[in-house]
Amino acid sequence: xxxxxxxxxxxxxxxxxxxxxxxxxxxxxxxxxxxxxxxxxxxxxxxxxxxxxxxxxxxxxxxxxxxxxxxxxxxxxxxxxxxxxxxxxxxxxxxxxxxxxxxxxxxxxxxxxxx
Amino acid sequence: xxxxxxxxxxxxxxxxxxxxxxxxxxxxxxxxxxxxxxxxxxxxxxxxxxxxxxxxxxxxxxxxxxxxxxxxxxxxxxxxxxxxxxxxxxxxxxxxxxxxxxxxxxxxxxxxxxxx
Numbered sequence: 296x297x298x299x300x301x302x303x304x305x306x307x308x309x310x311x312x313x314x315x316x317x318x319x320x321x322x323x324x325x326x327x328x329x330x331x332x333x334x335x336x337x338x339x340x341x342x343x344x345x346x347x348x349x350x351x352x353x354x355x356x357x358x359x360x361x362x363x364x365x366x367x368x369x370x371x372x373x374x375x376x377x378x379x380x381x382x383x384x385x386x387x388x389x390x391x392x393x394x395x396x397x398x399x400x401x402x403x404x405x406x407x408x409x410x
Numbered sequence: 411x412x413x414x415x416x417x418x419x420x421x422x423x424x425x426x427x428x429x430x431x432x433x434x435x436x437x438x439x440x441x442x443x444x445x446x447x448x449x450x451x452x453x454x455x456x457x458x459x460x461x462x463x464x465x466x467x468x469x470x471x472x473x474x475x476x477x478x479x480x481x482x483x484x485x486x487x488x489x490x491x492x493x494x495x496x497x498x499x500x501x502x503x504x505x506x507x508x509x510x511x512x513x514x515x516x517x518x519x520x521x522x523x524x525x526x
Contacts, residue, residue, distance in 0.1 A: 328512055336453070339515035350511040383453055392472060393512030394464055395443040395505040401455040 297321055299402035300326050307408045308376050316371040316405045320388030326350065327369040328399060329361060330385040338385060344369055345392055373407075381409045413437065414502050414517035421515040421522050422490045430477070431487040431520045433502030442506040445514065446476065449499040458500075461485055489522075497524045 300319040308314050320327050326345045330338040331354075340353035344363035355361070358376075363369045373380060383406050387399040417432045423429035435444065446458040461469045462477045469476040477486040489496055502517040 326512060330514075337518050338514075340515070343513060344509055345511060351513050353513060375503045385455060387455075387512075389512055393505070393510075395441055395507060395510045396460070397512065398457055398460065399512060399514065400456070401447075403452075403454040406453070 299386055299388050299400050301384075301402035301405045303405060304403065305406050305408075307410060309410055310376055311408075312376050313372070313374045314376060314407060315373070315396070316384050316386075318369045318371070318386030318388075318402060320367050320369075320386075321390075321400055324388035324390050324400070325367055326392055327363055327367070327390045328387040328389075329355075329369070329371050330387065332383040332385060332404075333379075334360060334381070341371070350392060376407075376409045378409050381407060383407075412517075413506075413515045414504050416500075416517035416520050418520045419518070421520055423489075423522065423524055425494060425524055425526050426491055428488060428490045429492055431489070431500050431502075431522065433485045433487065433517060435483050435485060435502075435504050437483075437504065437506045439506040439508075441508045442504055444476070444478070445503040445505070446474070446485075446487045447501045447503060447516075448496075449501060449519070451498070455501075456501055457488065492524045494524050495508065496524060497522060 329341040329344040332338040341355040383404045385399045445460045448456045503514040
């Protein structure tokens with residue numbers, strides 16, 4: 296069965312550069328969630344989109360922006376990268392808003408390293 | 411205050427034995443869901459089991475069961491008949507509120523090592 300696809304899987308950038316991560320949800324899933332997991336830390340919720348509109352916002356820095364496109368894929372844009380942005384970035388998807396009961400299907404993550 | 415607390419940074423278990431990973435949570439909302447995820451060294455996040463706040467029975471999924479004690483606000487994961495492939499980081503997570511879009515709060519995780 297098709298899963299959540301994230302690209303690139305690995306990305307290396309210099310400080311102050313820009314990076315874009317992409318997420319392709321499971322077909323027919325219209326909701327996308329972004330999480331950031333620093334080294335040795337738990338995942339932290341960044342932002343989510345439902346039907347191309349932002350549905351919730353967490354601890355996403357102002358240097359980051361995200362959007363969901365008409366085909367439901369989402370992109371996380373990160374500018375003025377800092378060393379502390381080095382992390383594993385997860386995308387998850389669900390059919391409709393997951394609420395407090397629905398399963399989120401996670402991608403394998405995009406590992407960003409900022410040098 | 412920490413919403414999800416996993417007090418065991420690391421746990422060891424002998425192959426074929428059972429192990430319990432602790433998770434306590436803090437919420438004042440009557441509607442919430444509790445989730446356990448497994449994260450192997452490769453990094454992906456694998457859903458294991460779910461328990462809803464209104465569920466009367468403890469959730470079970472194969473070798474995984476959730477010991478849900480609502481009054482004590484605990485949701486411990488029990489893995490029976492441990493296998494070497496169970497060695498991984500395990501996260502407890504919660505979503506609270508009937509209007510929650512799906513945002514989850516994770517605990518700090520427990521690293522489980524299964525010994526042969």
